[in-house]
Amino acid sequence: MAATNDTKPNRIAAVVFGSETGNALDYAEEAGRMLERLHFQSVVTSLDALEPLSLARFDLVVAVISTTGQGDVPANARSFWRKLLRKNLPPDYLAEVNLTSFGLGDSSYPKFNWAARKFHKRLIQLGAHEFLSRGEGDEQHEEGLDATWVPWSAELRQQVLVKYPLGTELYPVPENVLLQPKCLLSLAPSDTLKGNGQVCNGNDAFPVISGKPIPDYSVPVQPAPPPVIVDTSDRNAQHLIVKVKKNKRLTPQSHWQDVRHLELSCNMSIKYNPGDVLTIYPQNSPQDVDQIIELMDWDHYADQPIRFESINKMEAADFYPVPPAPSNKLHSEPLTLRKVLIHYLDMRAVPRRSFFSMIAHFTNDEMHKERLLEFTDPQYVDELYDYTTRPRRSILEVLQEFASVKIPWQWAANVLPKLRGRQFSIASGGSCKCIAEGQTNFELLAAIVKYKTVLRRLREGVCTRYIAGLPAGTLLNVTLQKGGLGVHQTEATLPVIMVGPGTGVAPMRSLIWERYHWQQDMLFRRPDTAGVSGDGSNGIGETVLFYGGRNQEADFFYREEWEYLQGQMSLQVFAAFSRDQKAKVYVQDVIKQQANLVYDVLYSQGGIVYVCGSSGKMPRAVRAVLVEIFVNRGNMDELAAEKYLQAMEKNGRYKQETW
Secondary structure, three states, rough: OOOOOOOOOEEEEEEEEEEEEEHHHHHHHHHHHHHHOOOEEEEEEHHHHOOOOHHHHOOOOEEEEEOOOOOEEHHHHHHHHHOOOOOOOOOOOOOOEEEEEEEOOOOOOOOHHOOOOOHHHHHHHHHOOOOOOEEEEEOOOOOOOOHHHHHHHHHHHHHHHHHHOOOOOOOOOOOOOOOOOOOEEEOOOOOOOOOOOOOOOOOOOOOOOEEEEEEOOOOOOOOOOOOOHHHOOOOOOOEEEEEEEEEEEEOOOOOOOEEEEEEEEEEOOOOOOOOOOOOOOOOOHHHHHHHHHHHOOOOOOOOEEEEEEOOOHHHHHOOOOEEEEEEEHHOOOEEHHHHHHHHOEOOOOEEEEHHHHHHHHHOOOOOHHHHHHOOOOHHHHHHHHHHOOOOOOOHHHHHOOOOOOOOOHHHHHOOOOEEOEEEEEEEEOOHHHOOOOEEEEEEEEEOOOOEEEOOEEEOOOOOHHHHHOOOOOOOEEEEOOOOOOOOOEEEEEEEEOEOOOOOHHHHHHHHHHHHHHHHHHHHHHHHHEEEEEOOOOOOOOEEEEEEEOOOHHHHOOOHHHHHHHHHOOOEEEEEOOOOOOOOOOOOOOOOHHHHHHHHHHHHHHEEEEEEEEEOHHHHHHHHHHHHHHHHHHOOOOOHHHHHHHHHHHOOEEEEEEEE
């Protein structure tokens, strides 16, 4: 099956993504590989790495976009989105572009897949042709985003072949052929591994596996004009070095869950607002790293100096940046495979389908290969779910079970996913933000993820396990990023309803302390008008917190603070504890009990409601009870109540941040 010139010269594609947590990036990579197998010269990149005008240089654009906050585009797509809204963009400048998109959303949010929808609509307005209807994934589906992605991506492949036929003698690159990697690891400073029967260095177009070269199925196409690349390294997040001041467990040792209060200090004066997030970059445990090194037979290379060898410089900027690490160790010291495994690659993630497809190339055991490839077949999606997602089986465990798989160390960064930082809503606000002049304090509330699966195997979150072991004095590289609550001091006089069960109380604590600070500031500036009143007509508006936990004695976080602040400002706290009585009581039940207060604050006084915490049932239940309150107290029918709540969302008076 030789490659021929029997193909169109216009097989140039861009797979662009906007990703907050990395899911959209994963799907974009998968789409990019699929297009490569259909002989497209494809680029996979974040939206902010492009200028809008550069989209017109591609024949095919596939956009994969998640939605964050109040229907917002992710941080690494916001600059591009603002530019895309310019009125001076011609309405036909994308007339030569074929477009499709896939949205990643969470149906517990009111603005489900909002970012993908408005992005898709805007590109159509600018002349792009929709050759495949937009797909929408829902994290709340019992099979997750894959429930929609798998059939949609299969349809994408089919429609691409219809729109861009391969010709009579050209065939898709088969799945048993490894695609050219975007990046390889190599020994530094010189190439020393050629001809050893493993993988050669990144300067070579295709690797050698087991001494047998892989056929070149690439198609000679006209080179794509280089897109306009812009520097996005510091645009959306502020990189900081912080020191751990305190790492205190809030729940008793007898409680089922370990919840930590962290205090981090920074020797810089930094401004942040309630709802903003701090990203902590974890490390893999030395035990896990030793296990994978031994499993893969990487012992000889584990501590030798290495480097990243980029094949595609543009894509490498998105996929293979040197990750943040404590004390900048990866920048100041020689990079080794062990350090890459500790700081950069995730071996505890639940593997995706593409992982099984990749590692099937690195085994000589035919039974293992057949089984691995079954997991990549869309008709076995339920079996894949039962093997990976349901028991939360990790990559390391898969490699232990398929012991014949031996990944060449040079391919580690292509096979293992990137170890991503974990975002935490900041819990400090007001006077809690400042330690001393020129210093900033960050406080976090983190639940340590540790549980047993249906197979009775212990599971621990990589980041929270790392956090649980951080002693005071540890230096961390973190990033500070604007959140989606959009809190402004201009709202100080408005009353607010806050719903924050569990660790969802973190941004609510930040906002309460911030509102107390605004009250003190108002008192200082205008002592004659800074009195506290329940209706918000004279000073800071009413602040009402609805909190939920399991046990009052075990997880009523910051209880003493609420008691203190109730004597300092107009603050009411209502708590629901689901396990303290025979009948379970949840936060929505307590909201219903306070229906008159809630109606007065939200309808009569035009207040704001914030909902933070776990996504899923809680936000839906809170929304449903608010509609019920509007119906019963406002003499509305259900349709009118729903429309009123939608108007609150549109006007920024209903804000949700769940995870």
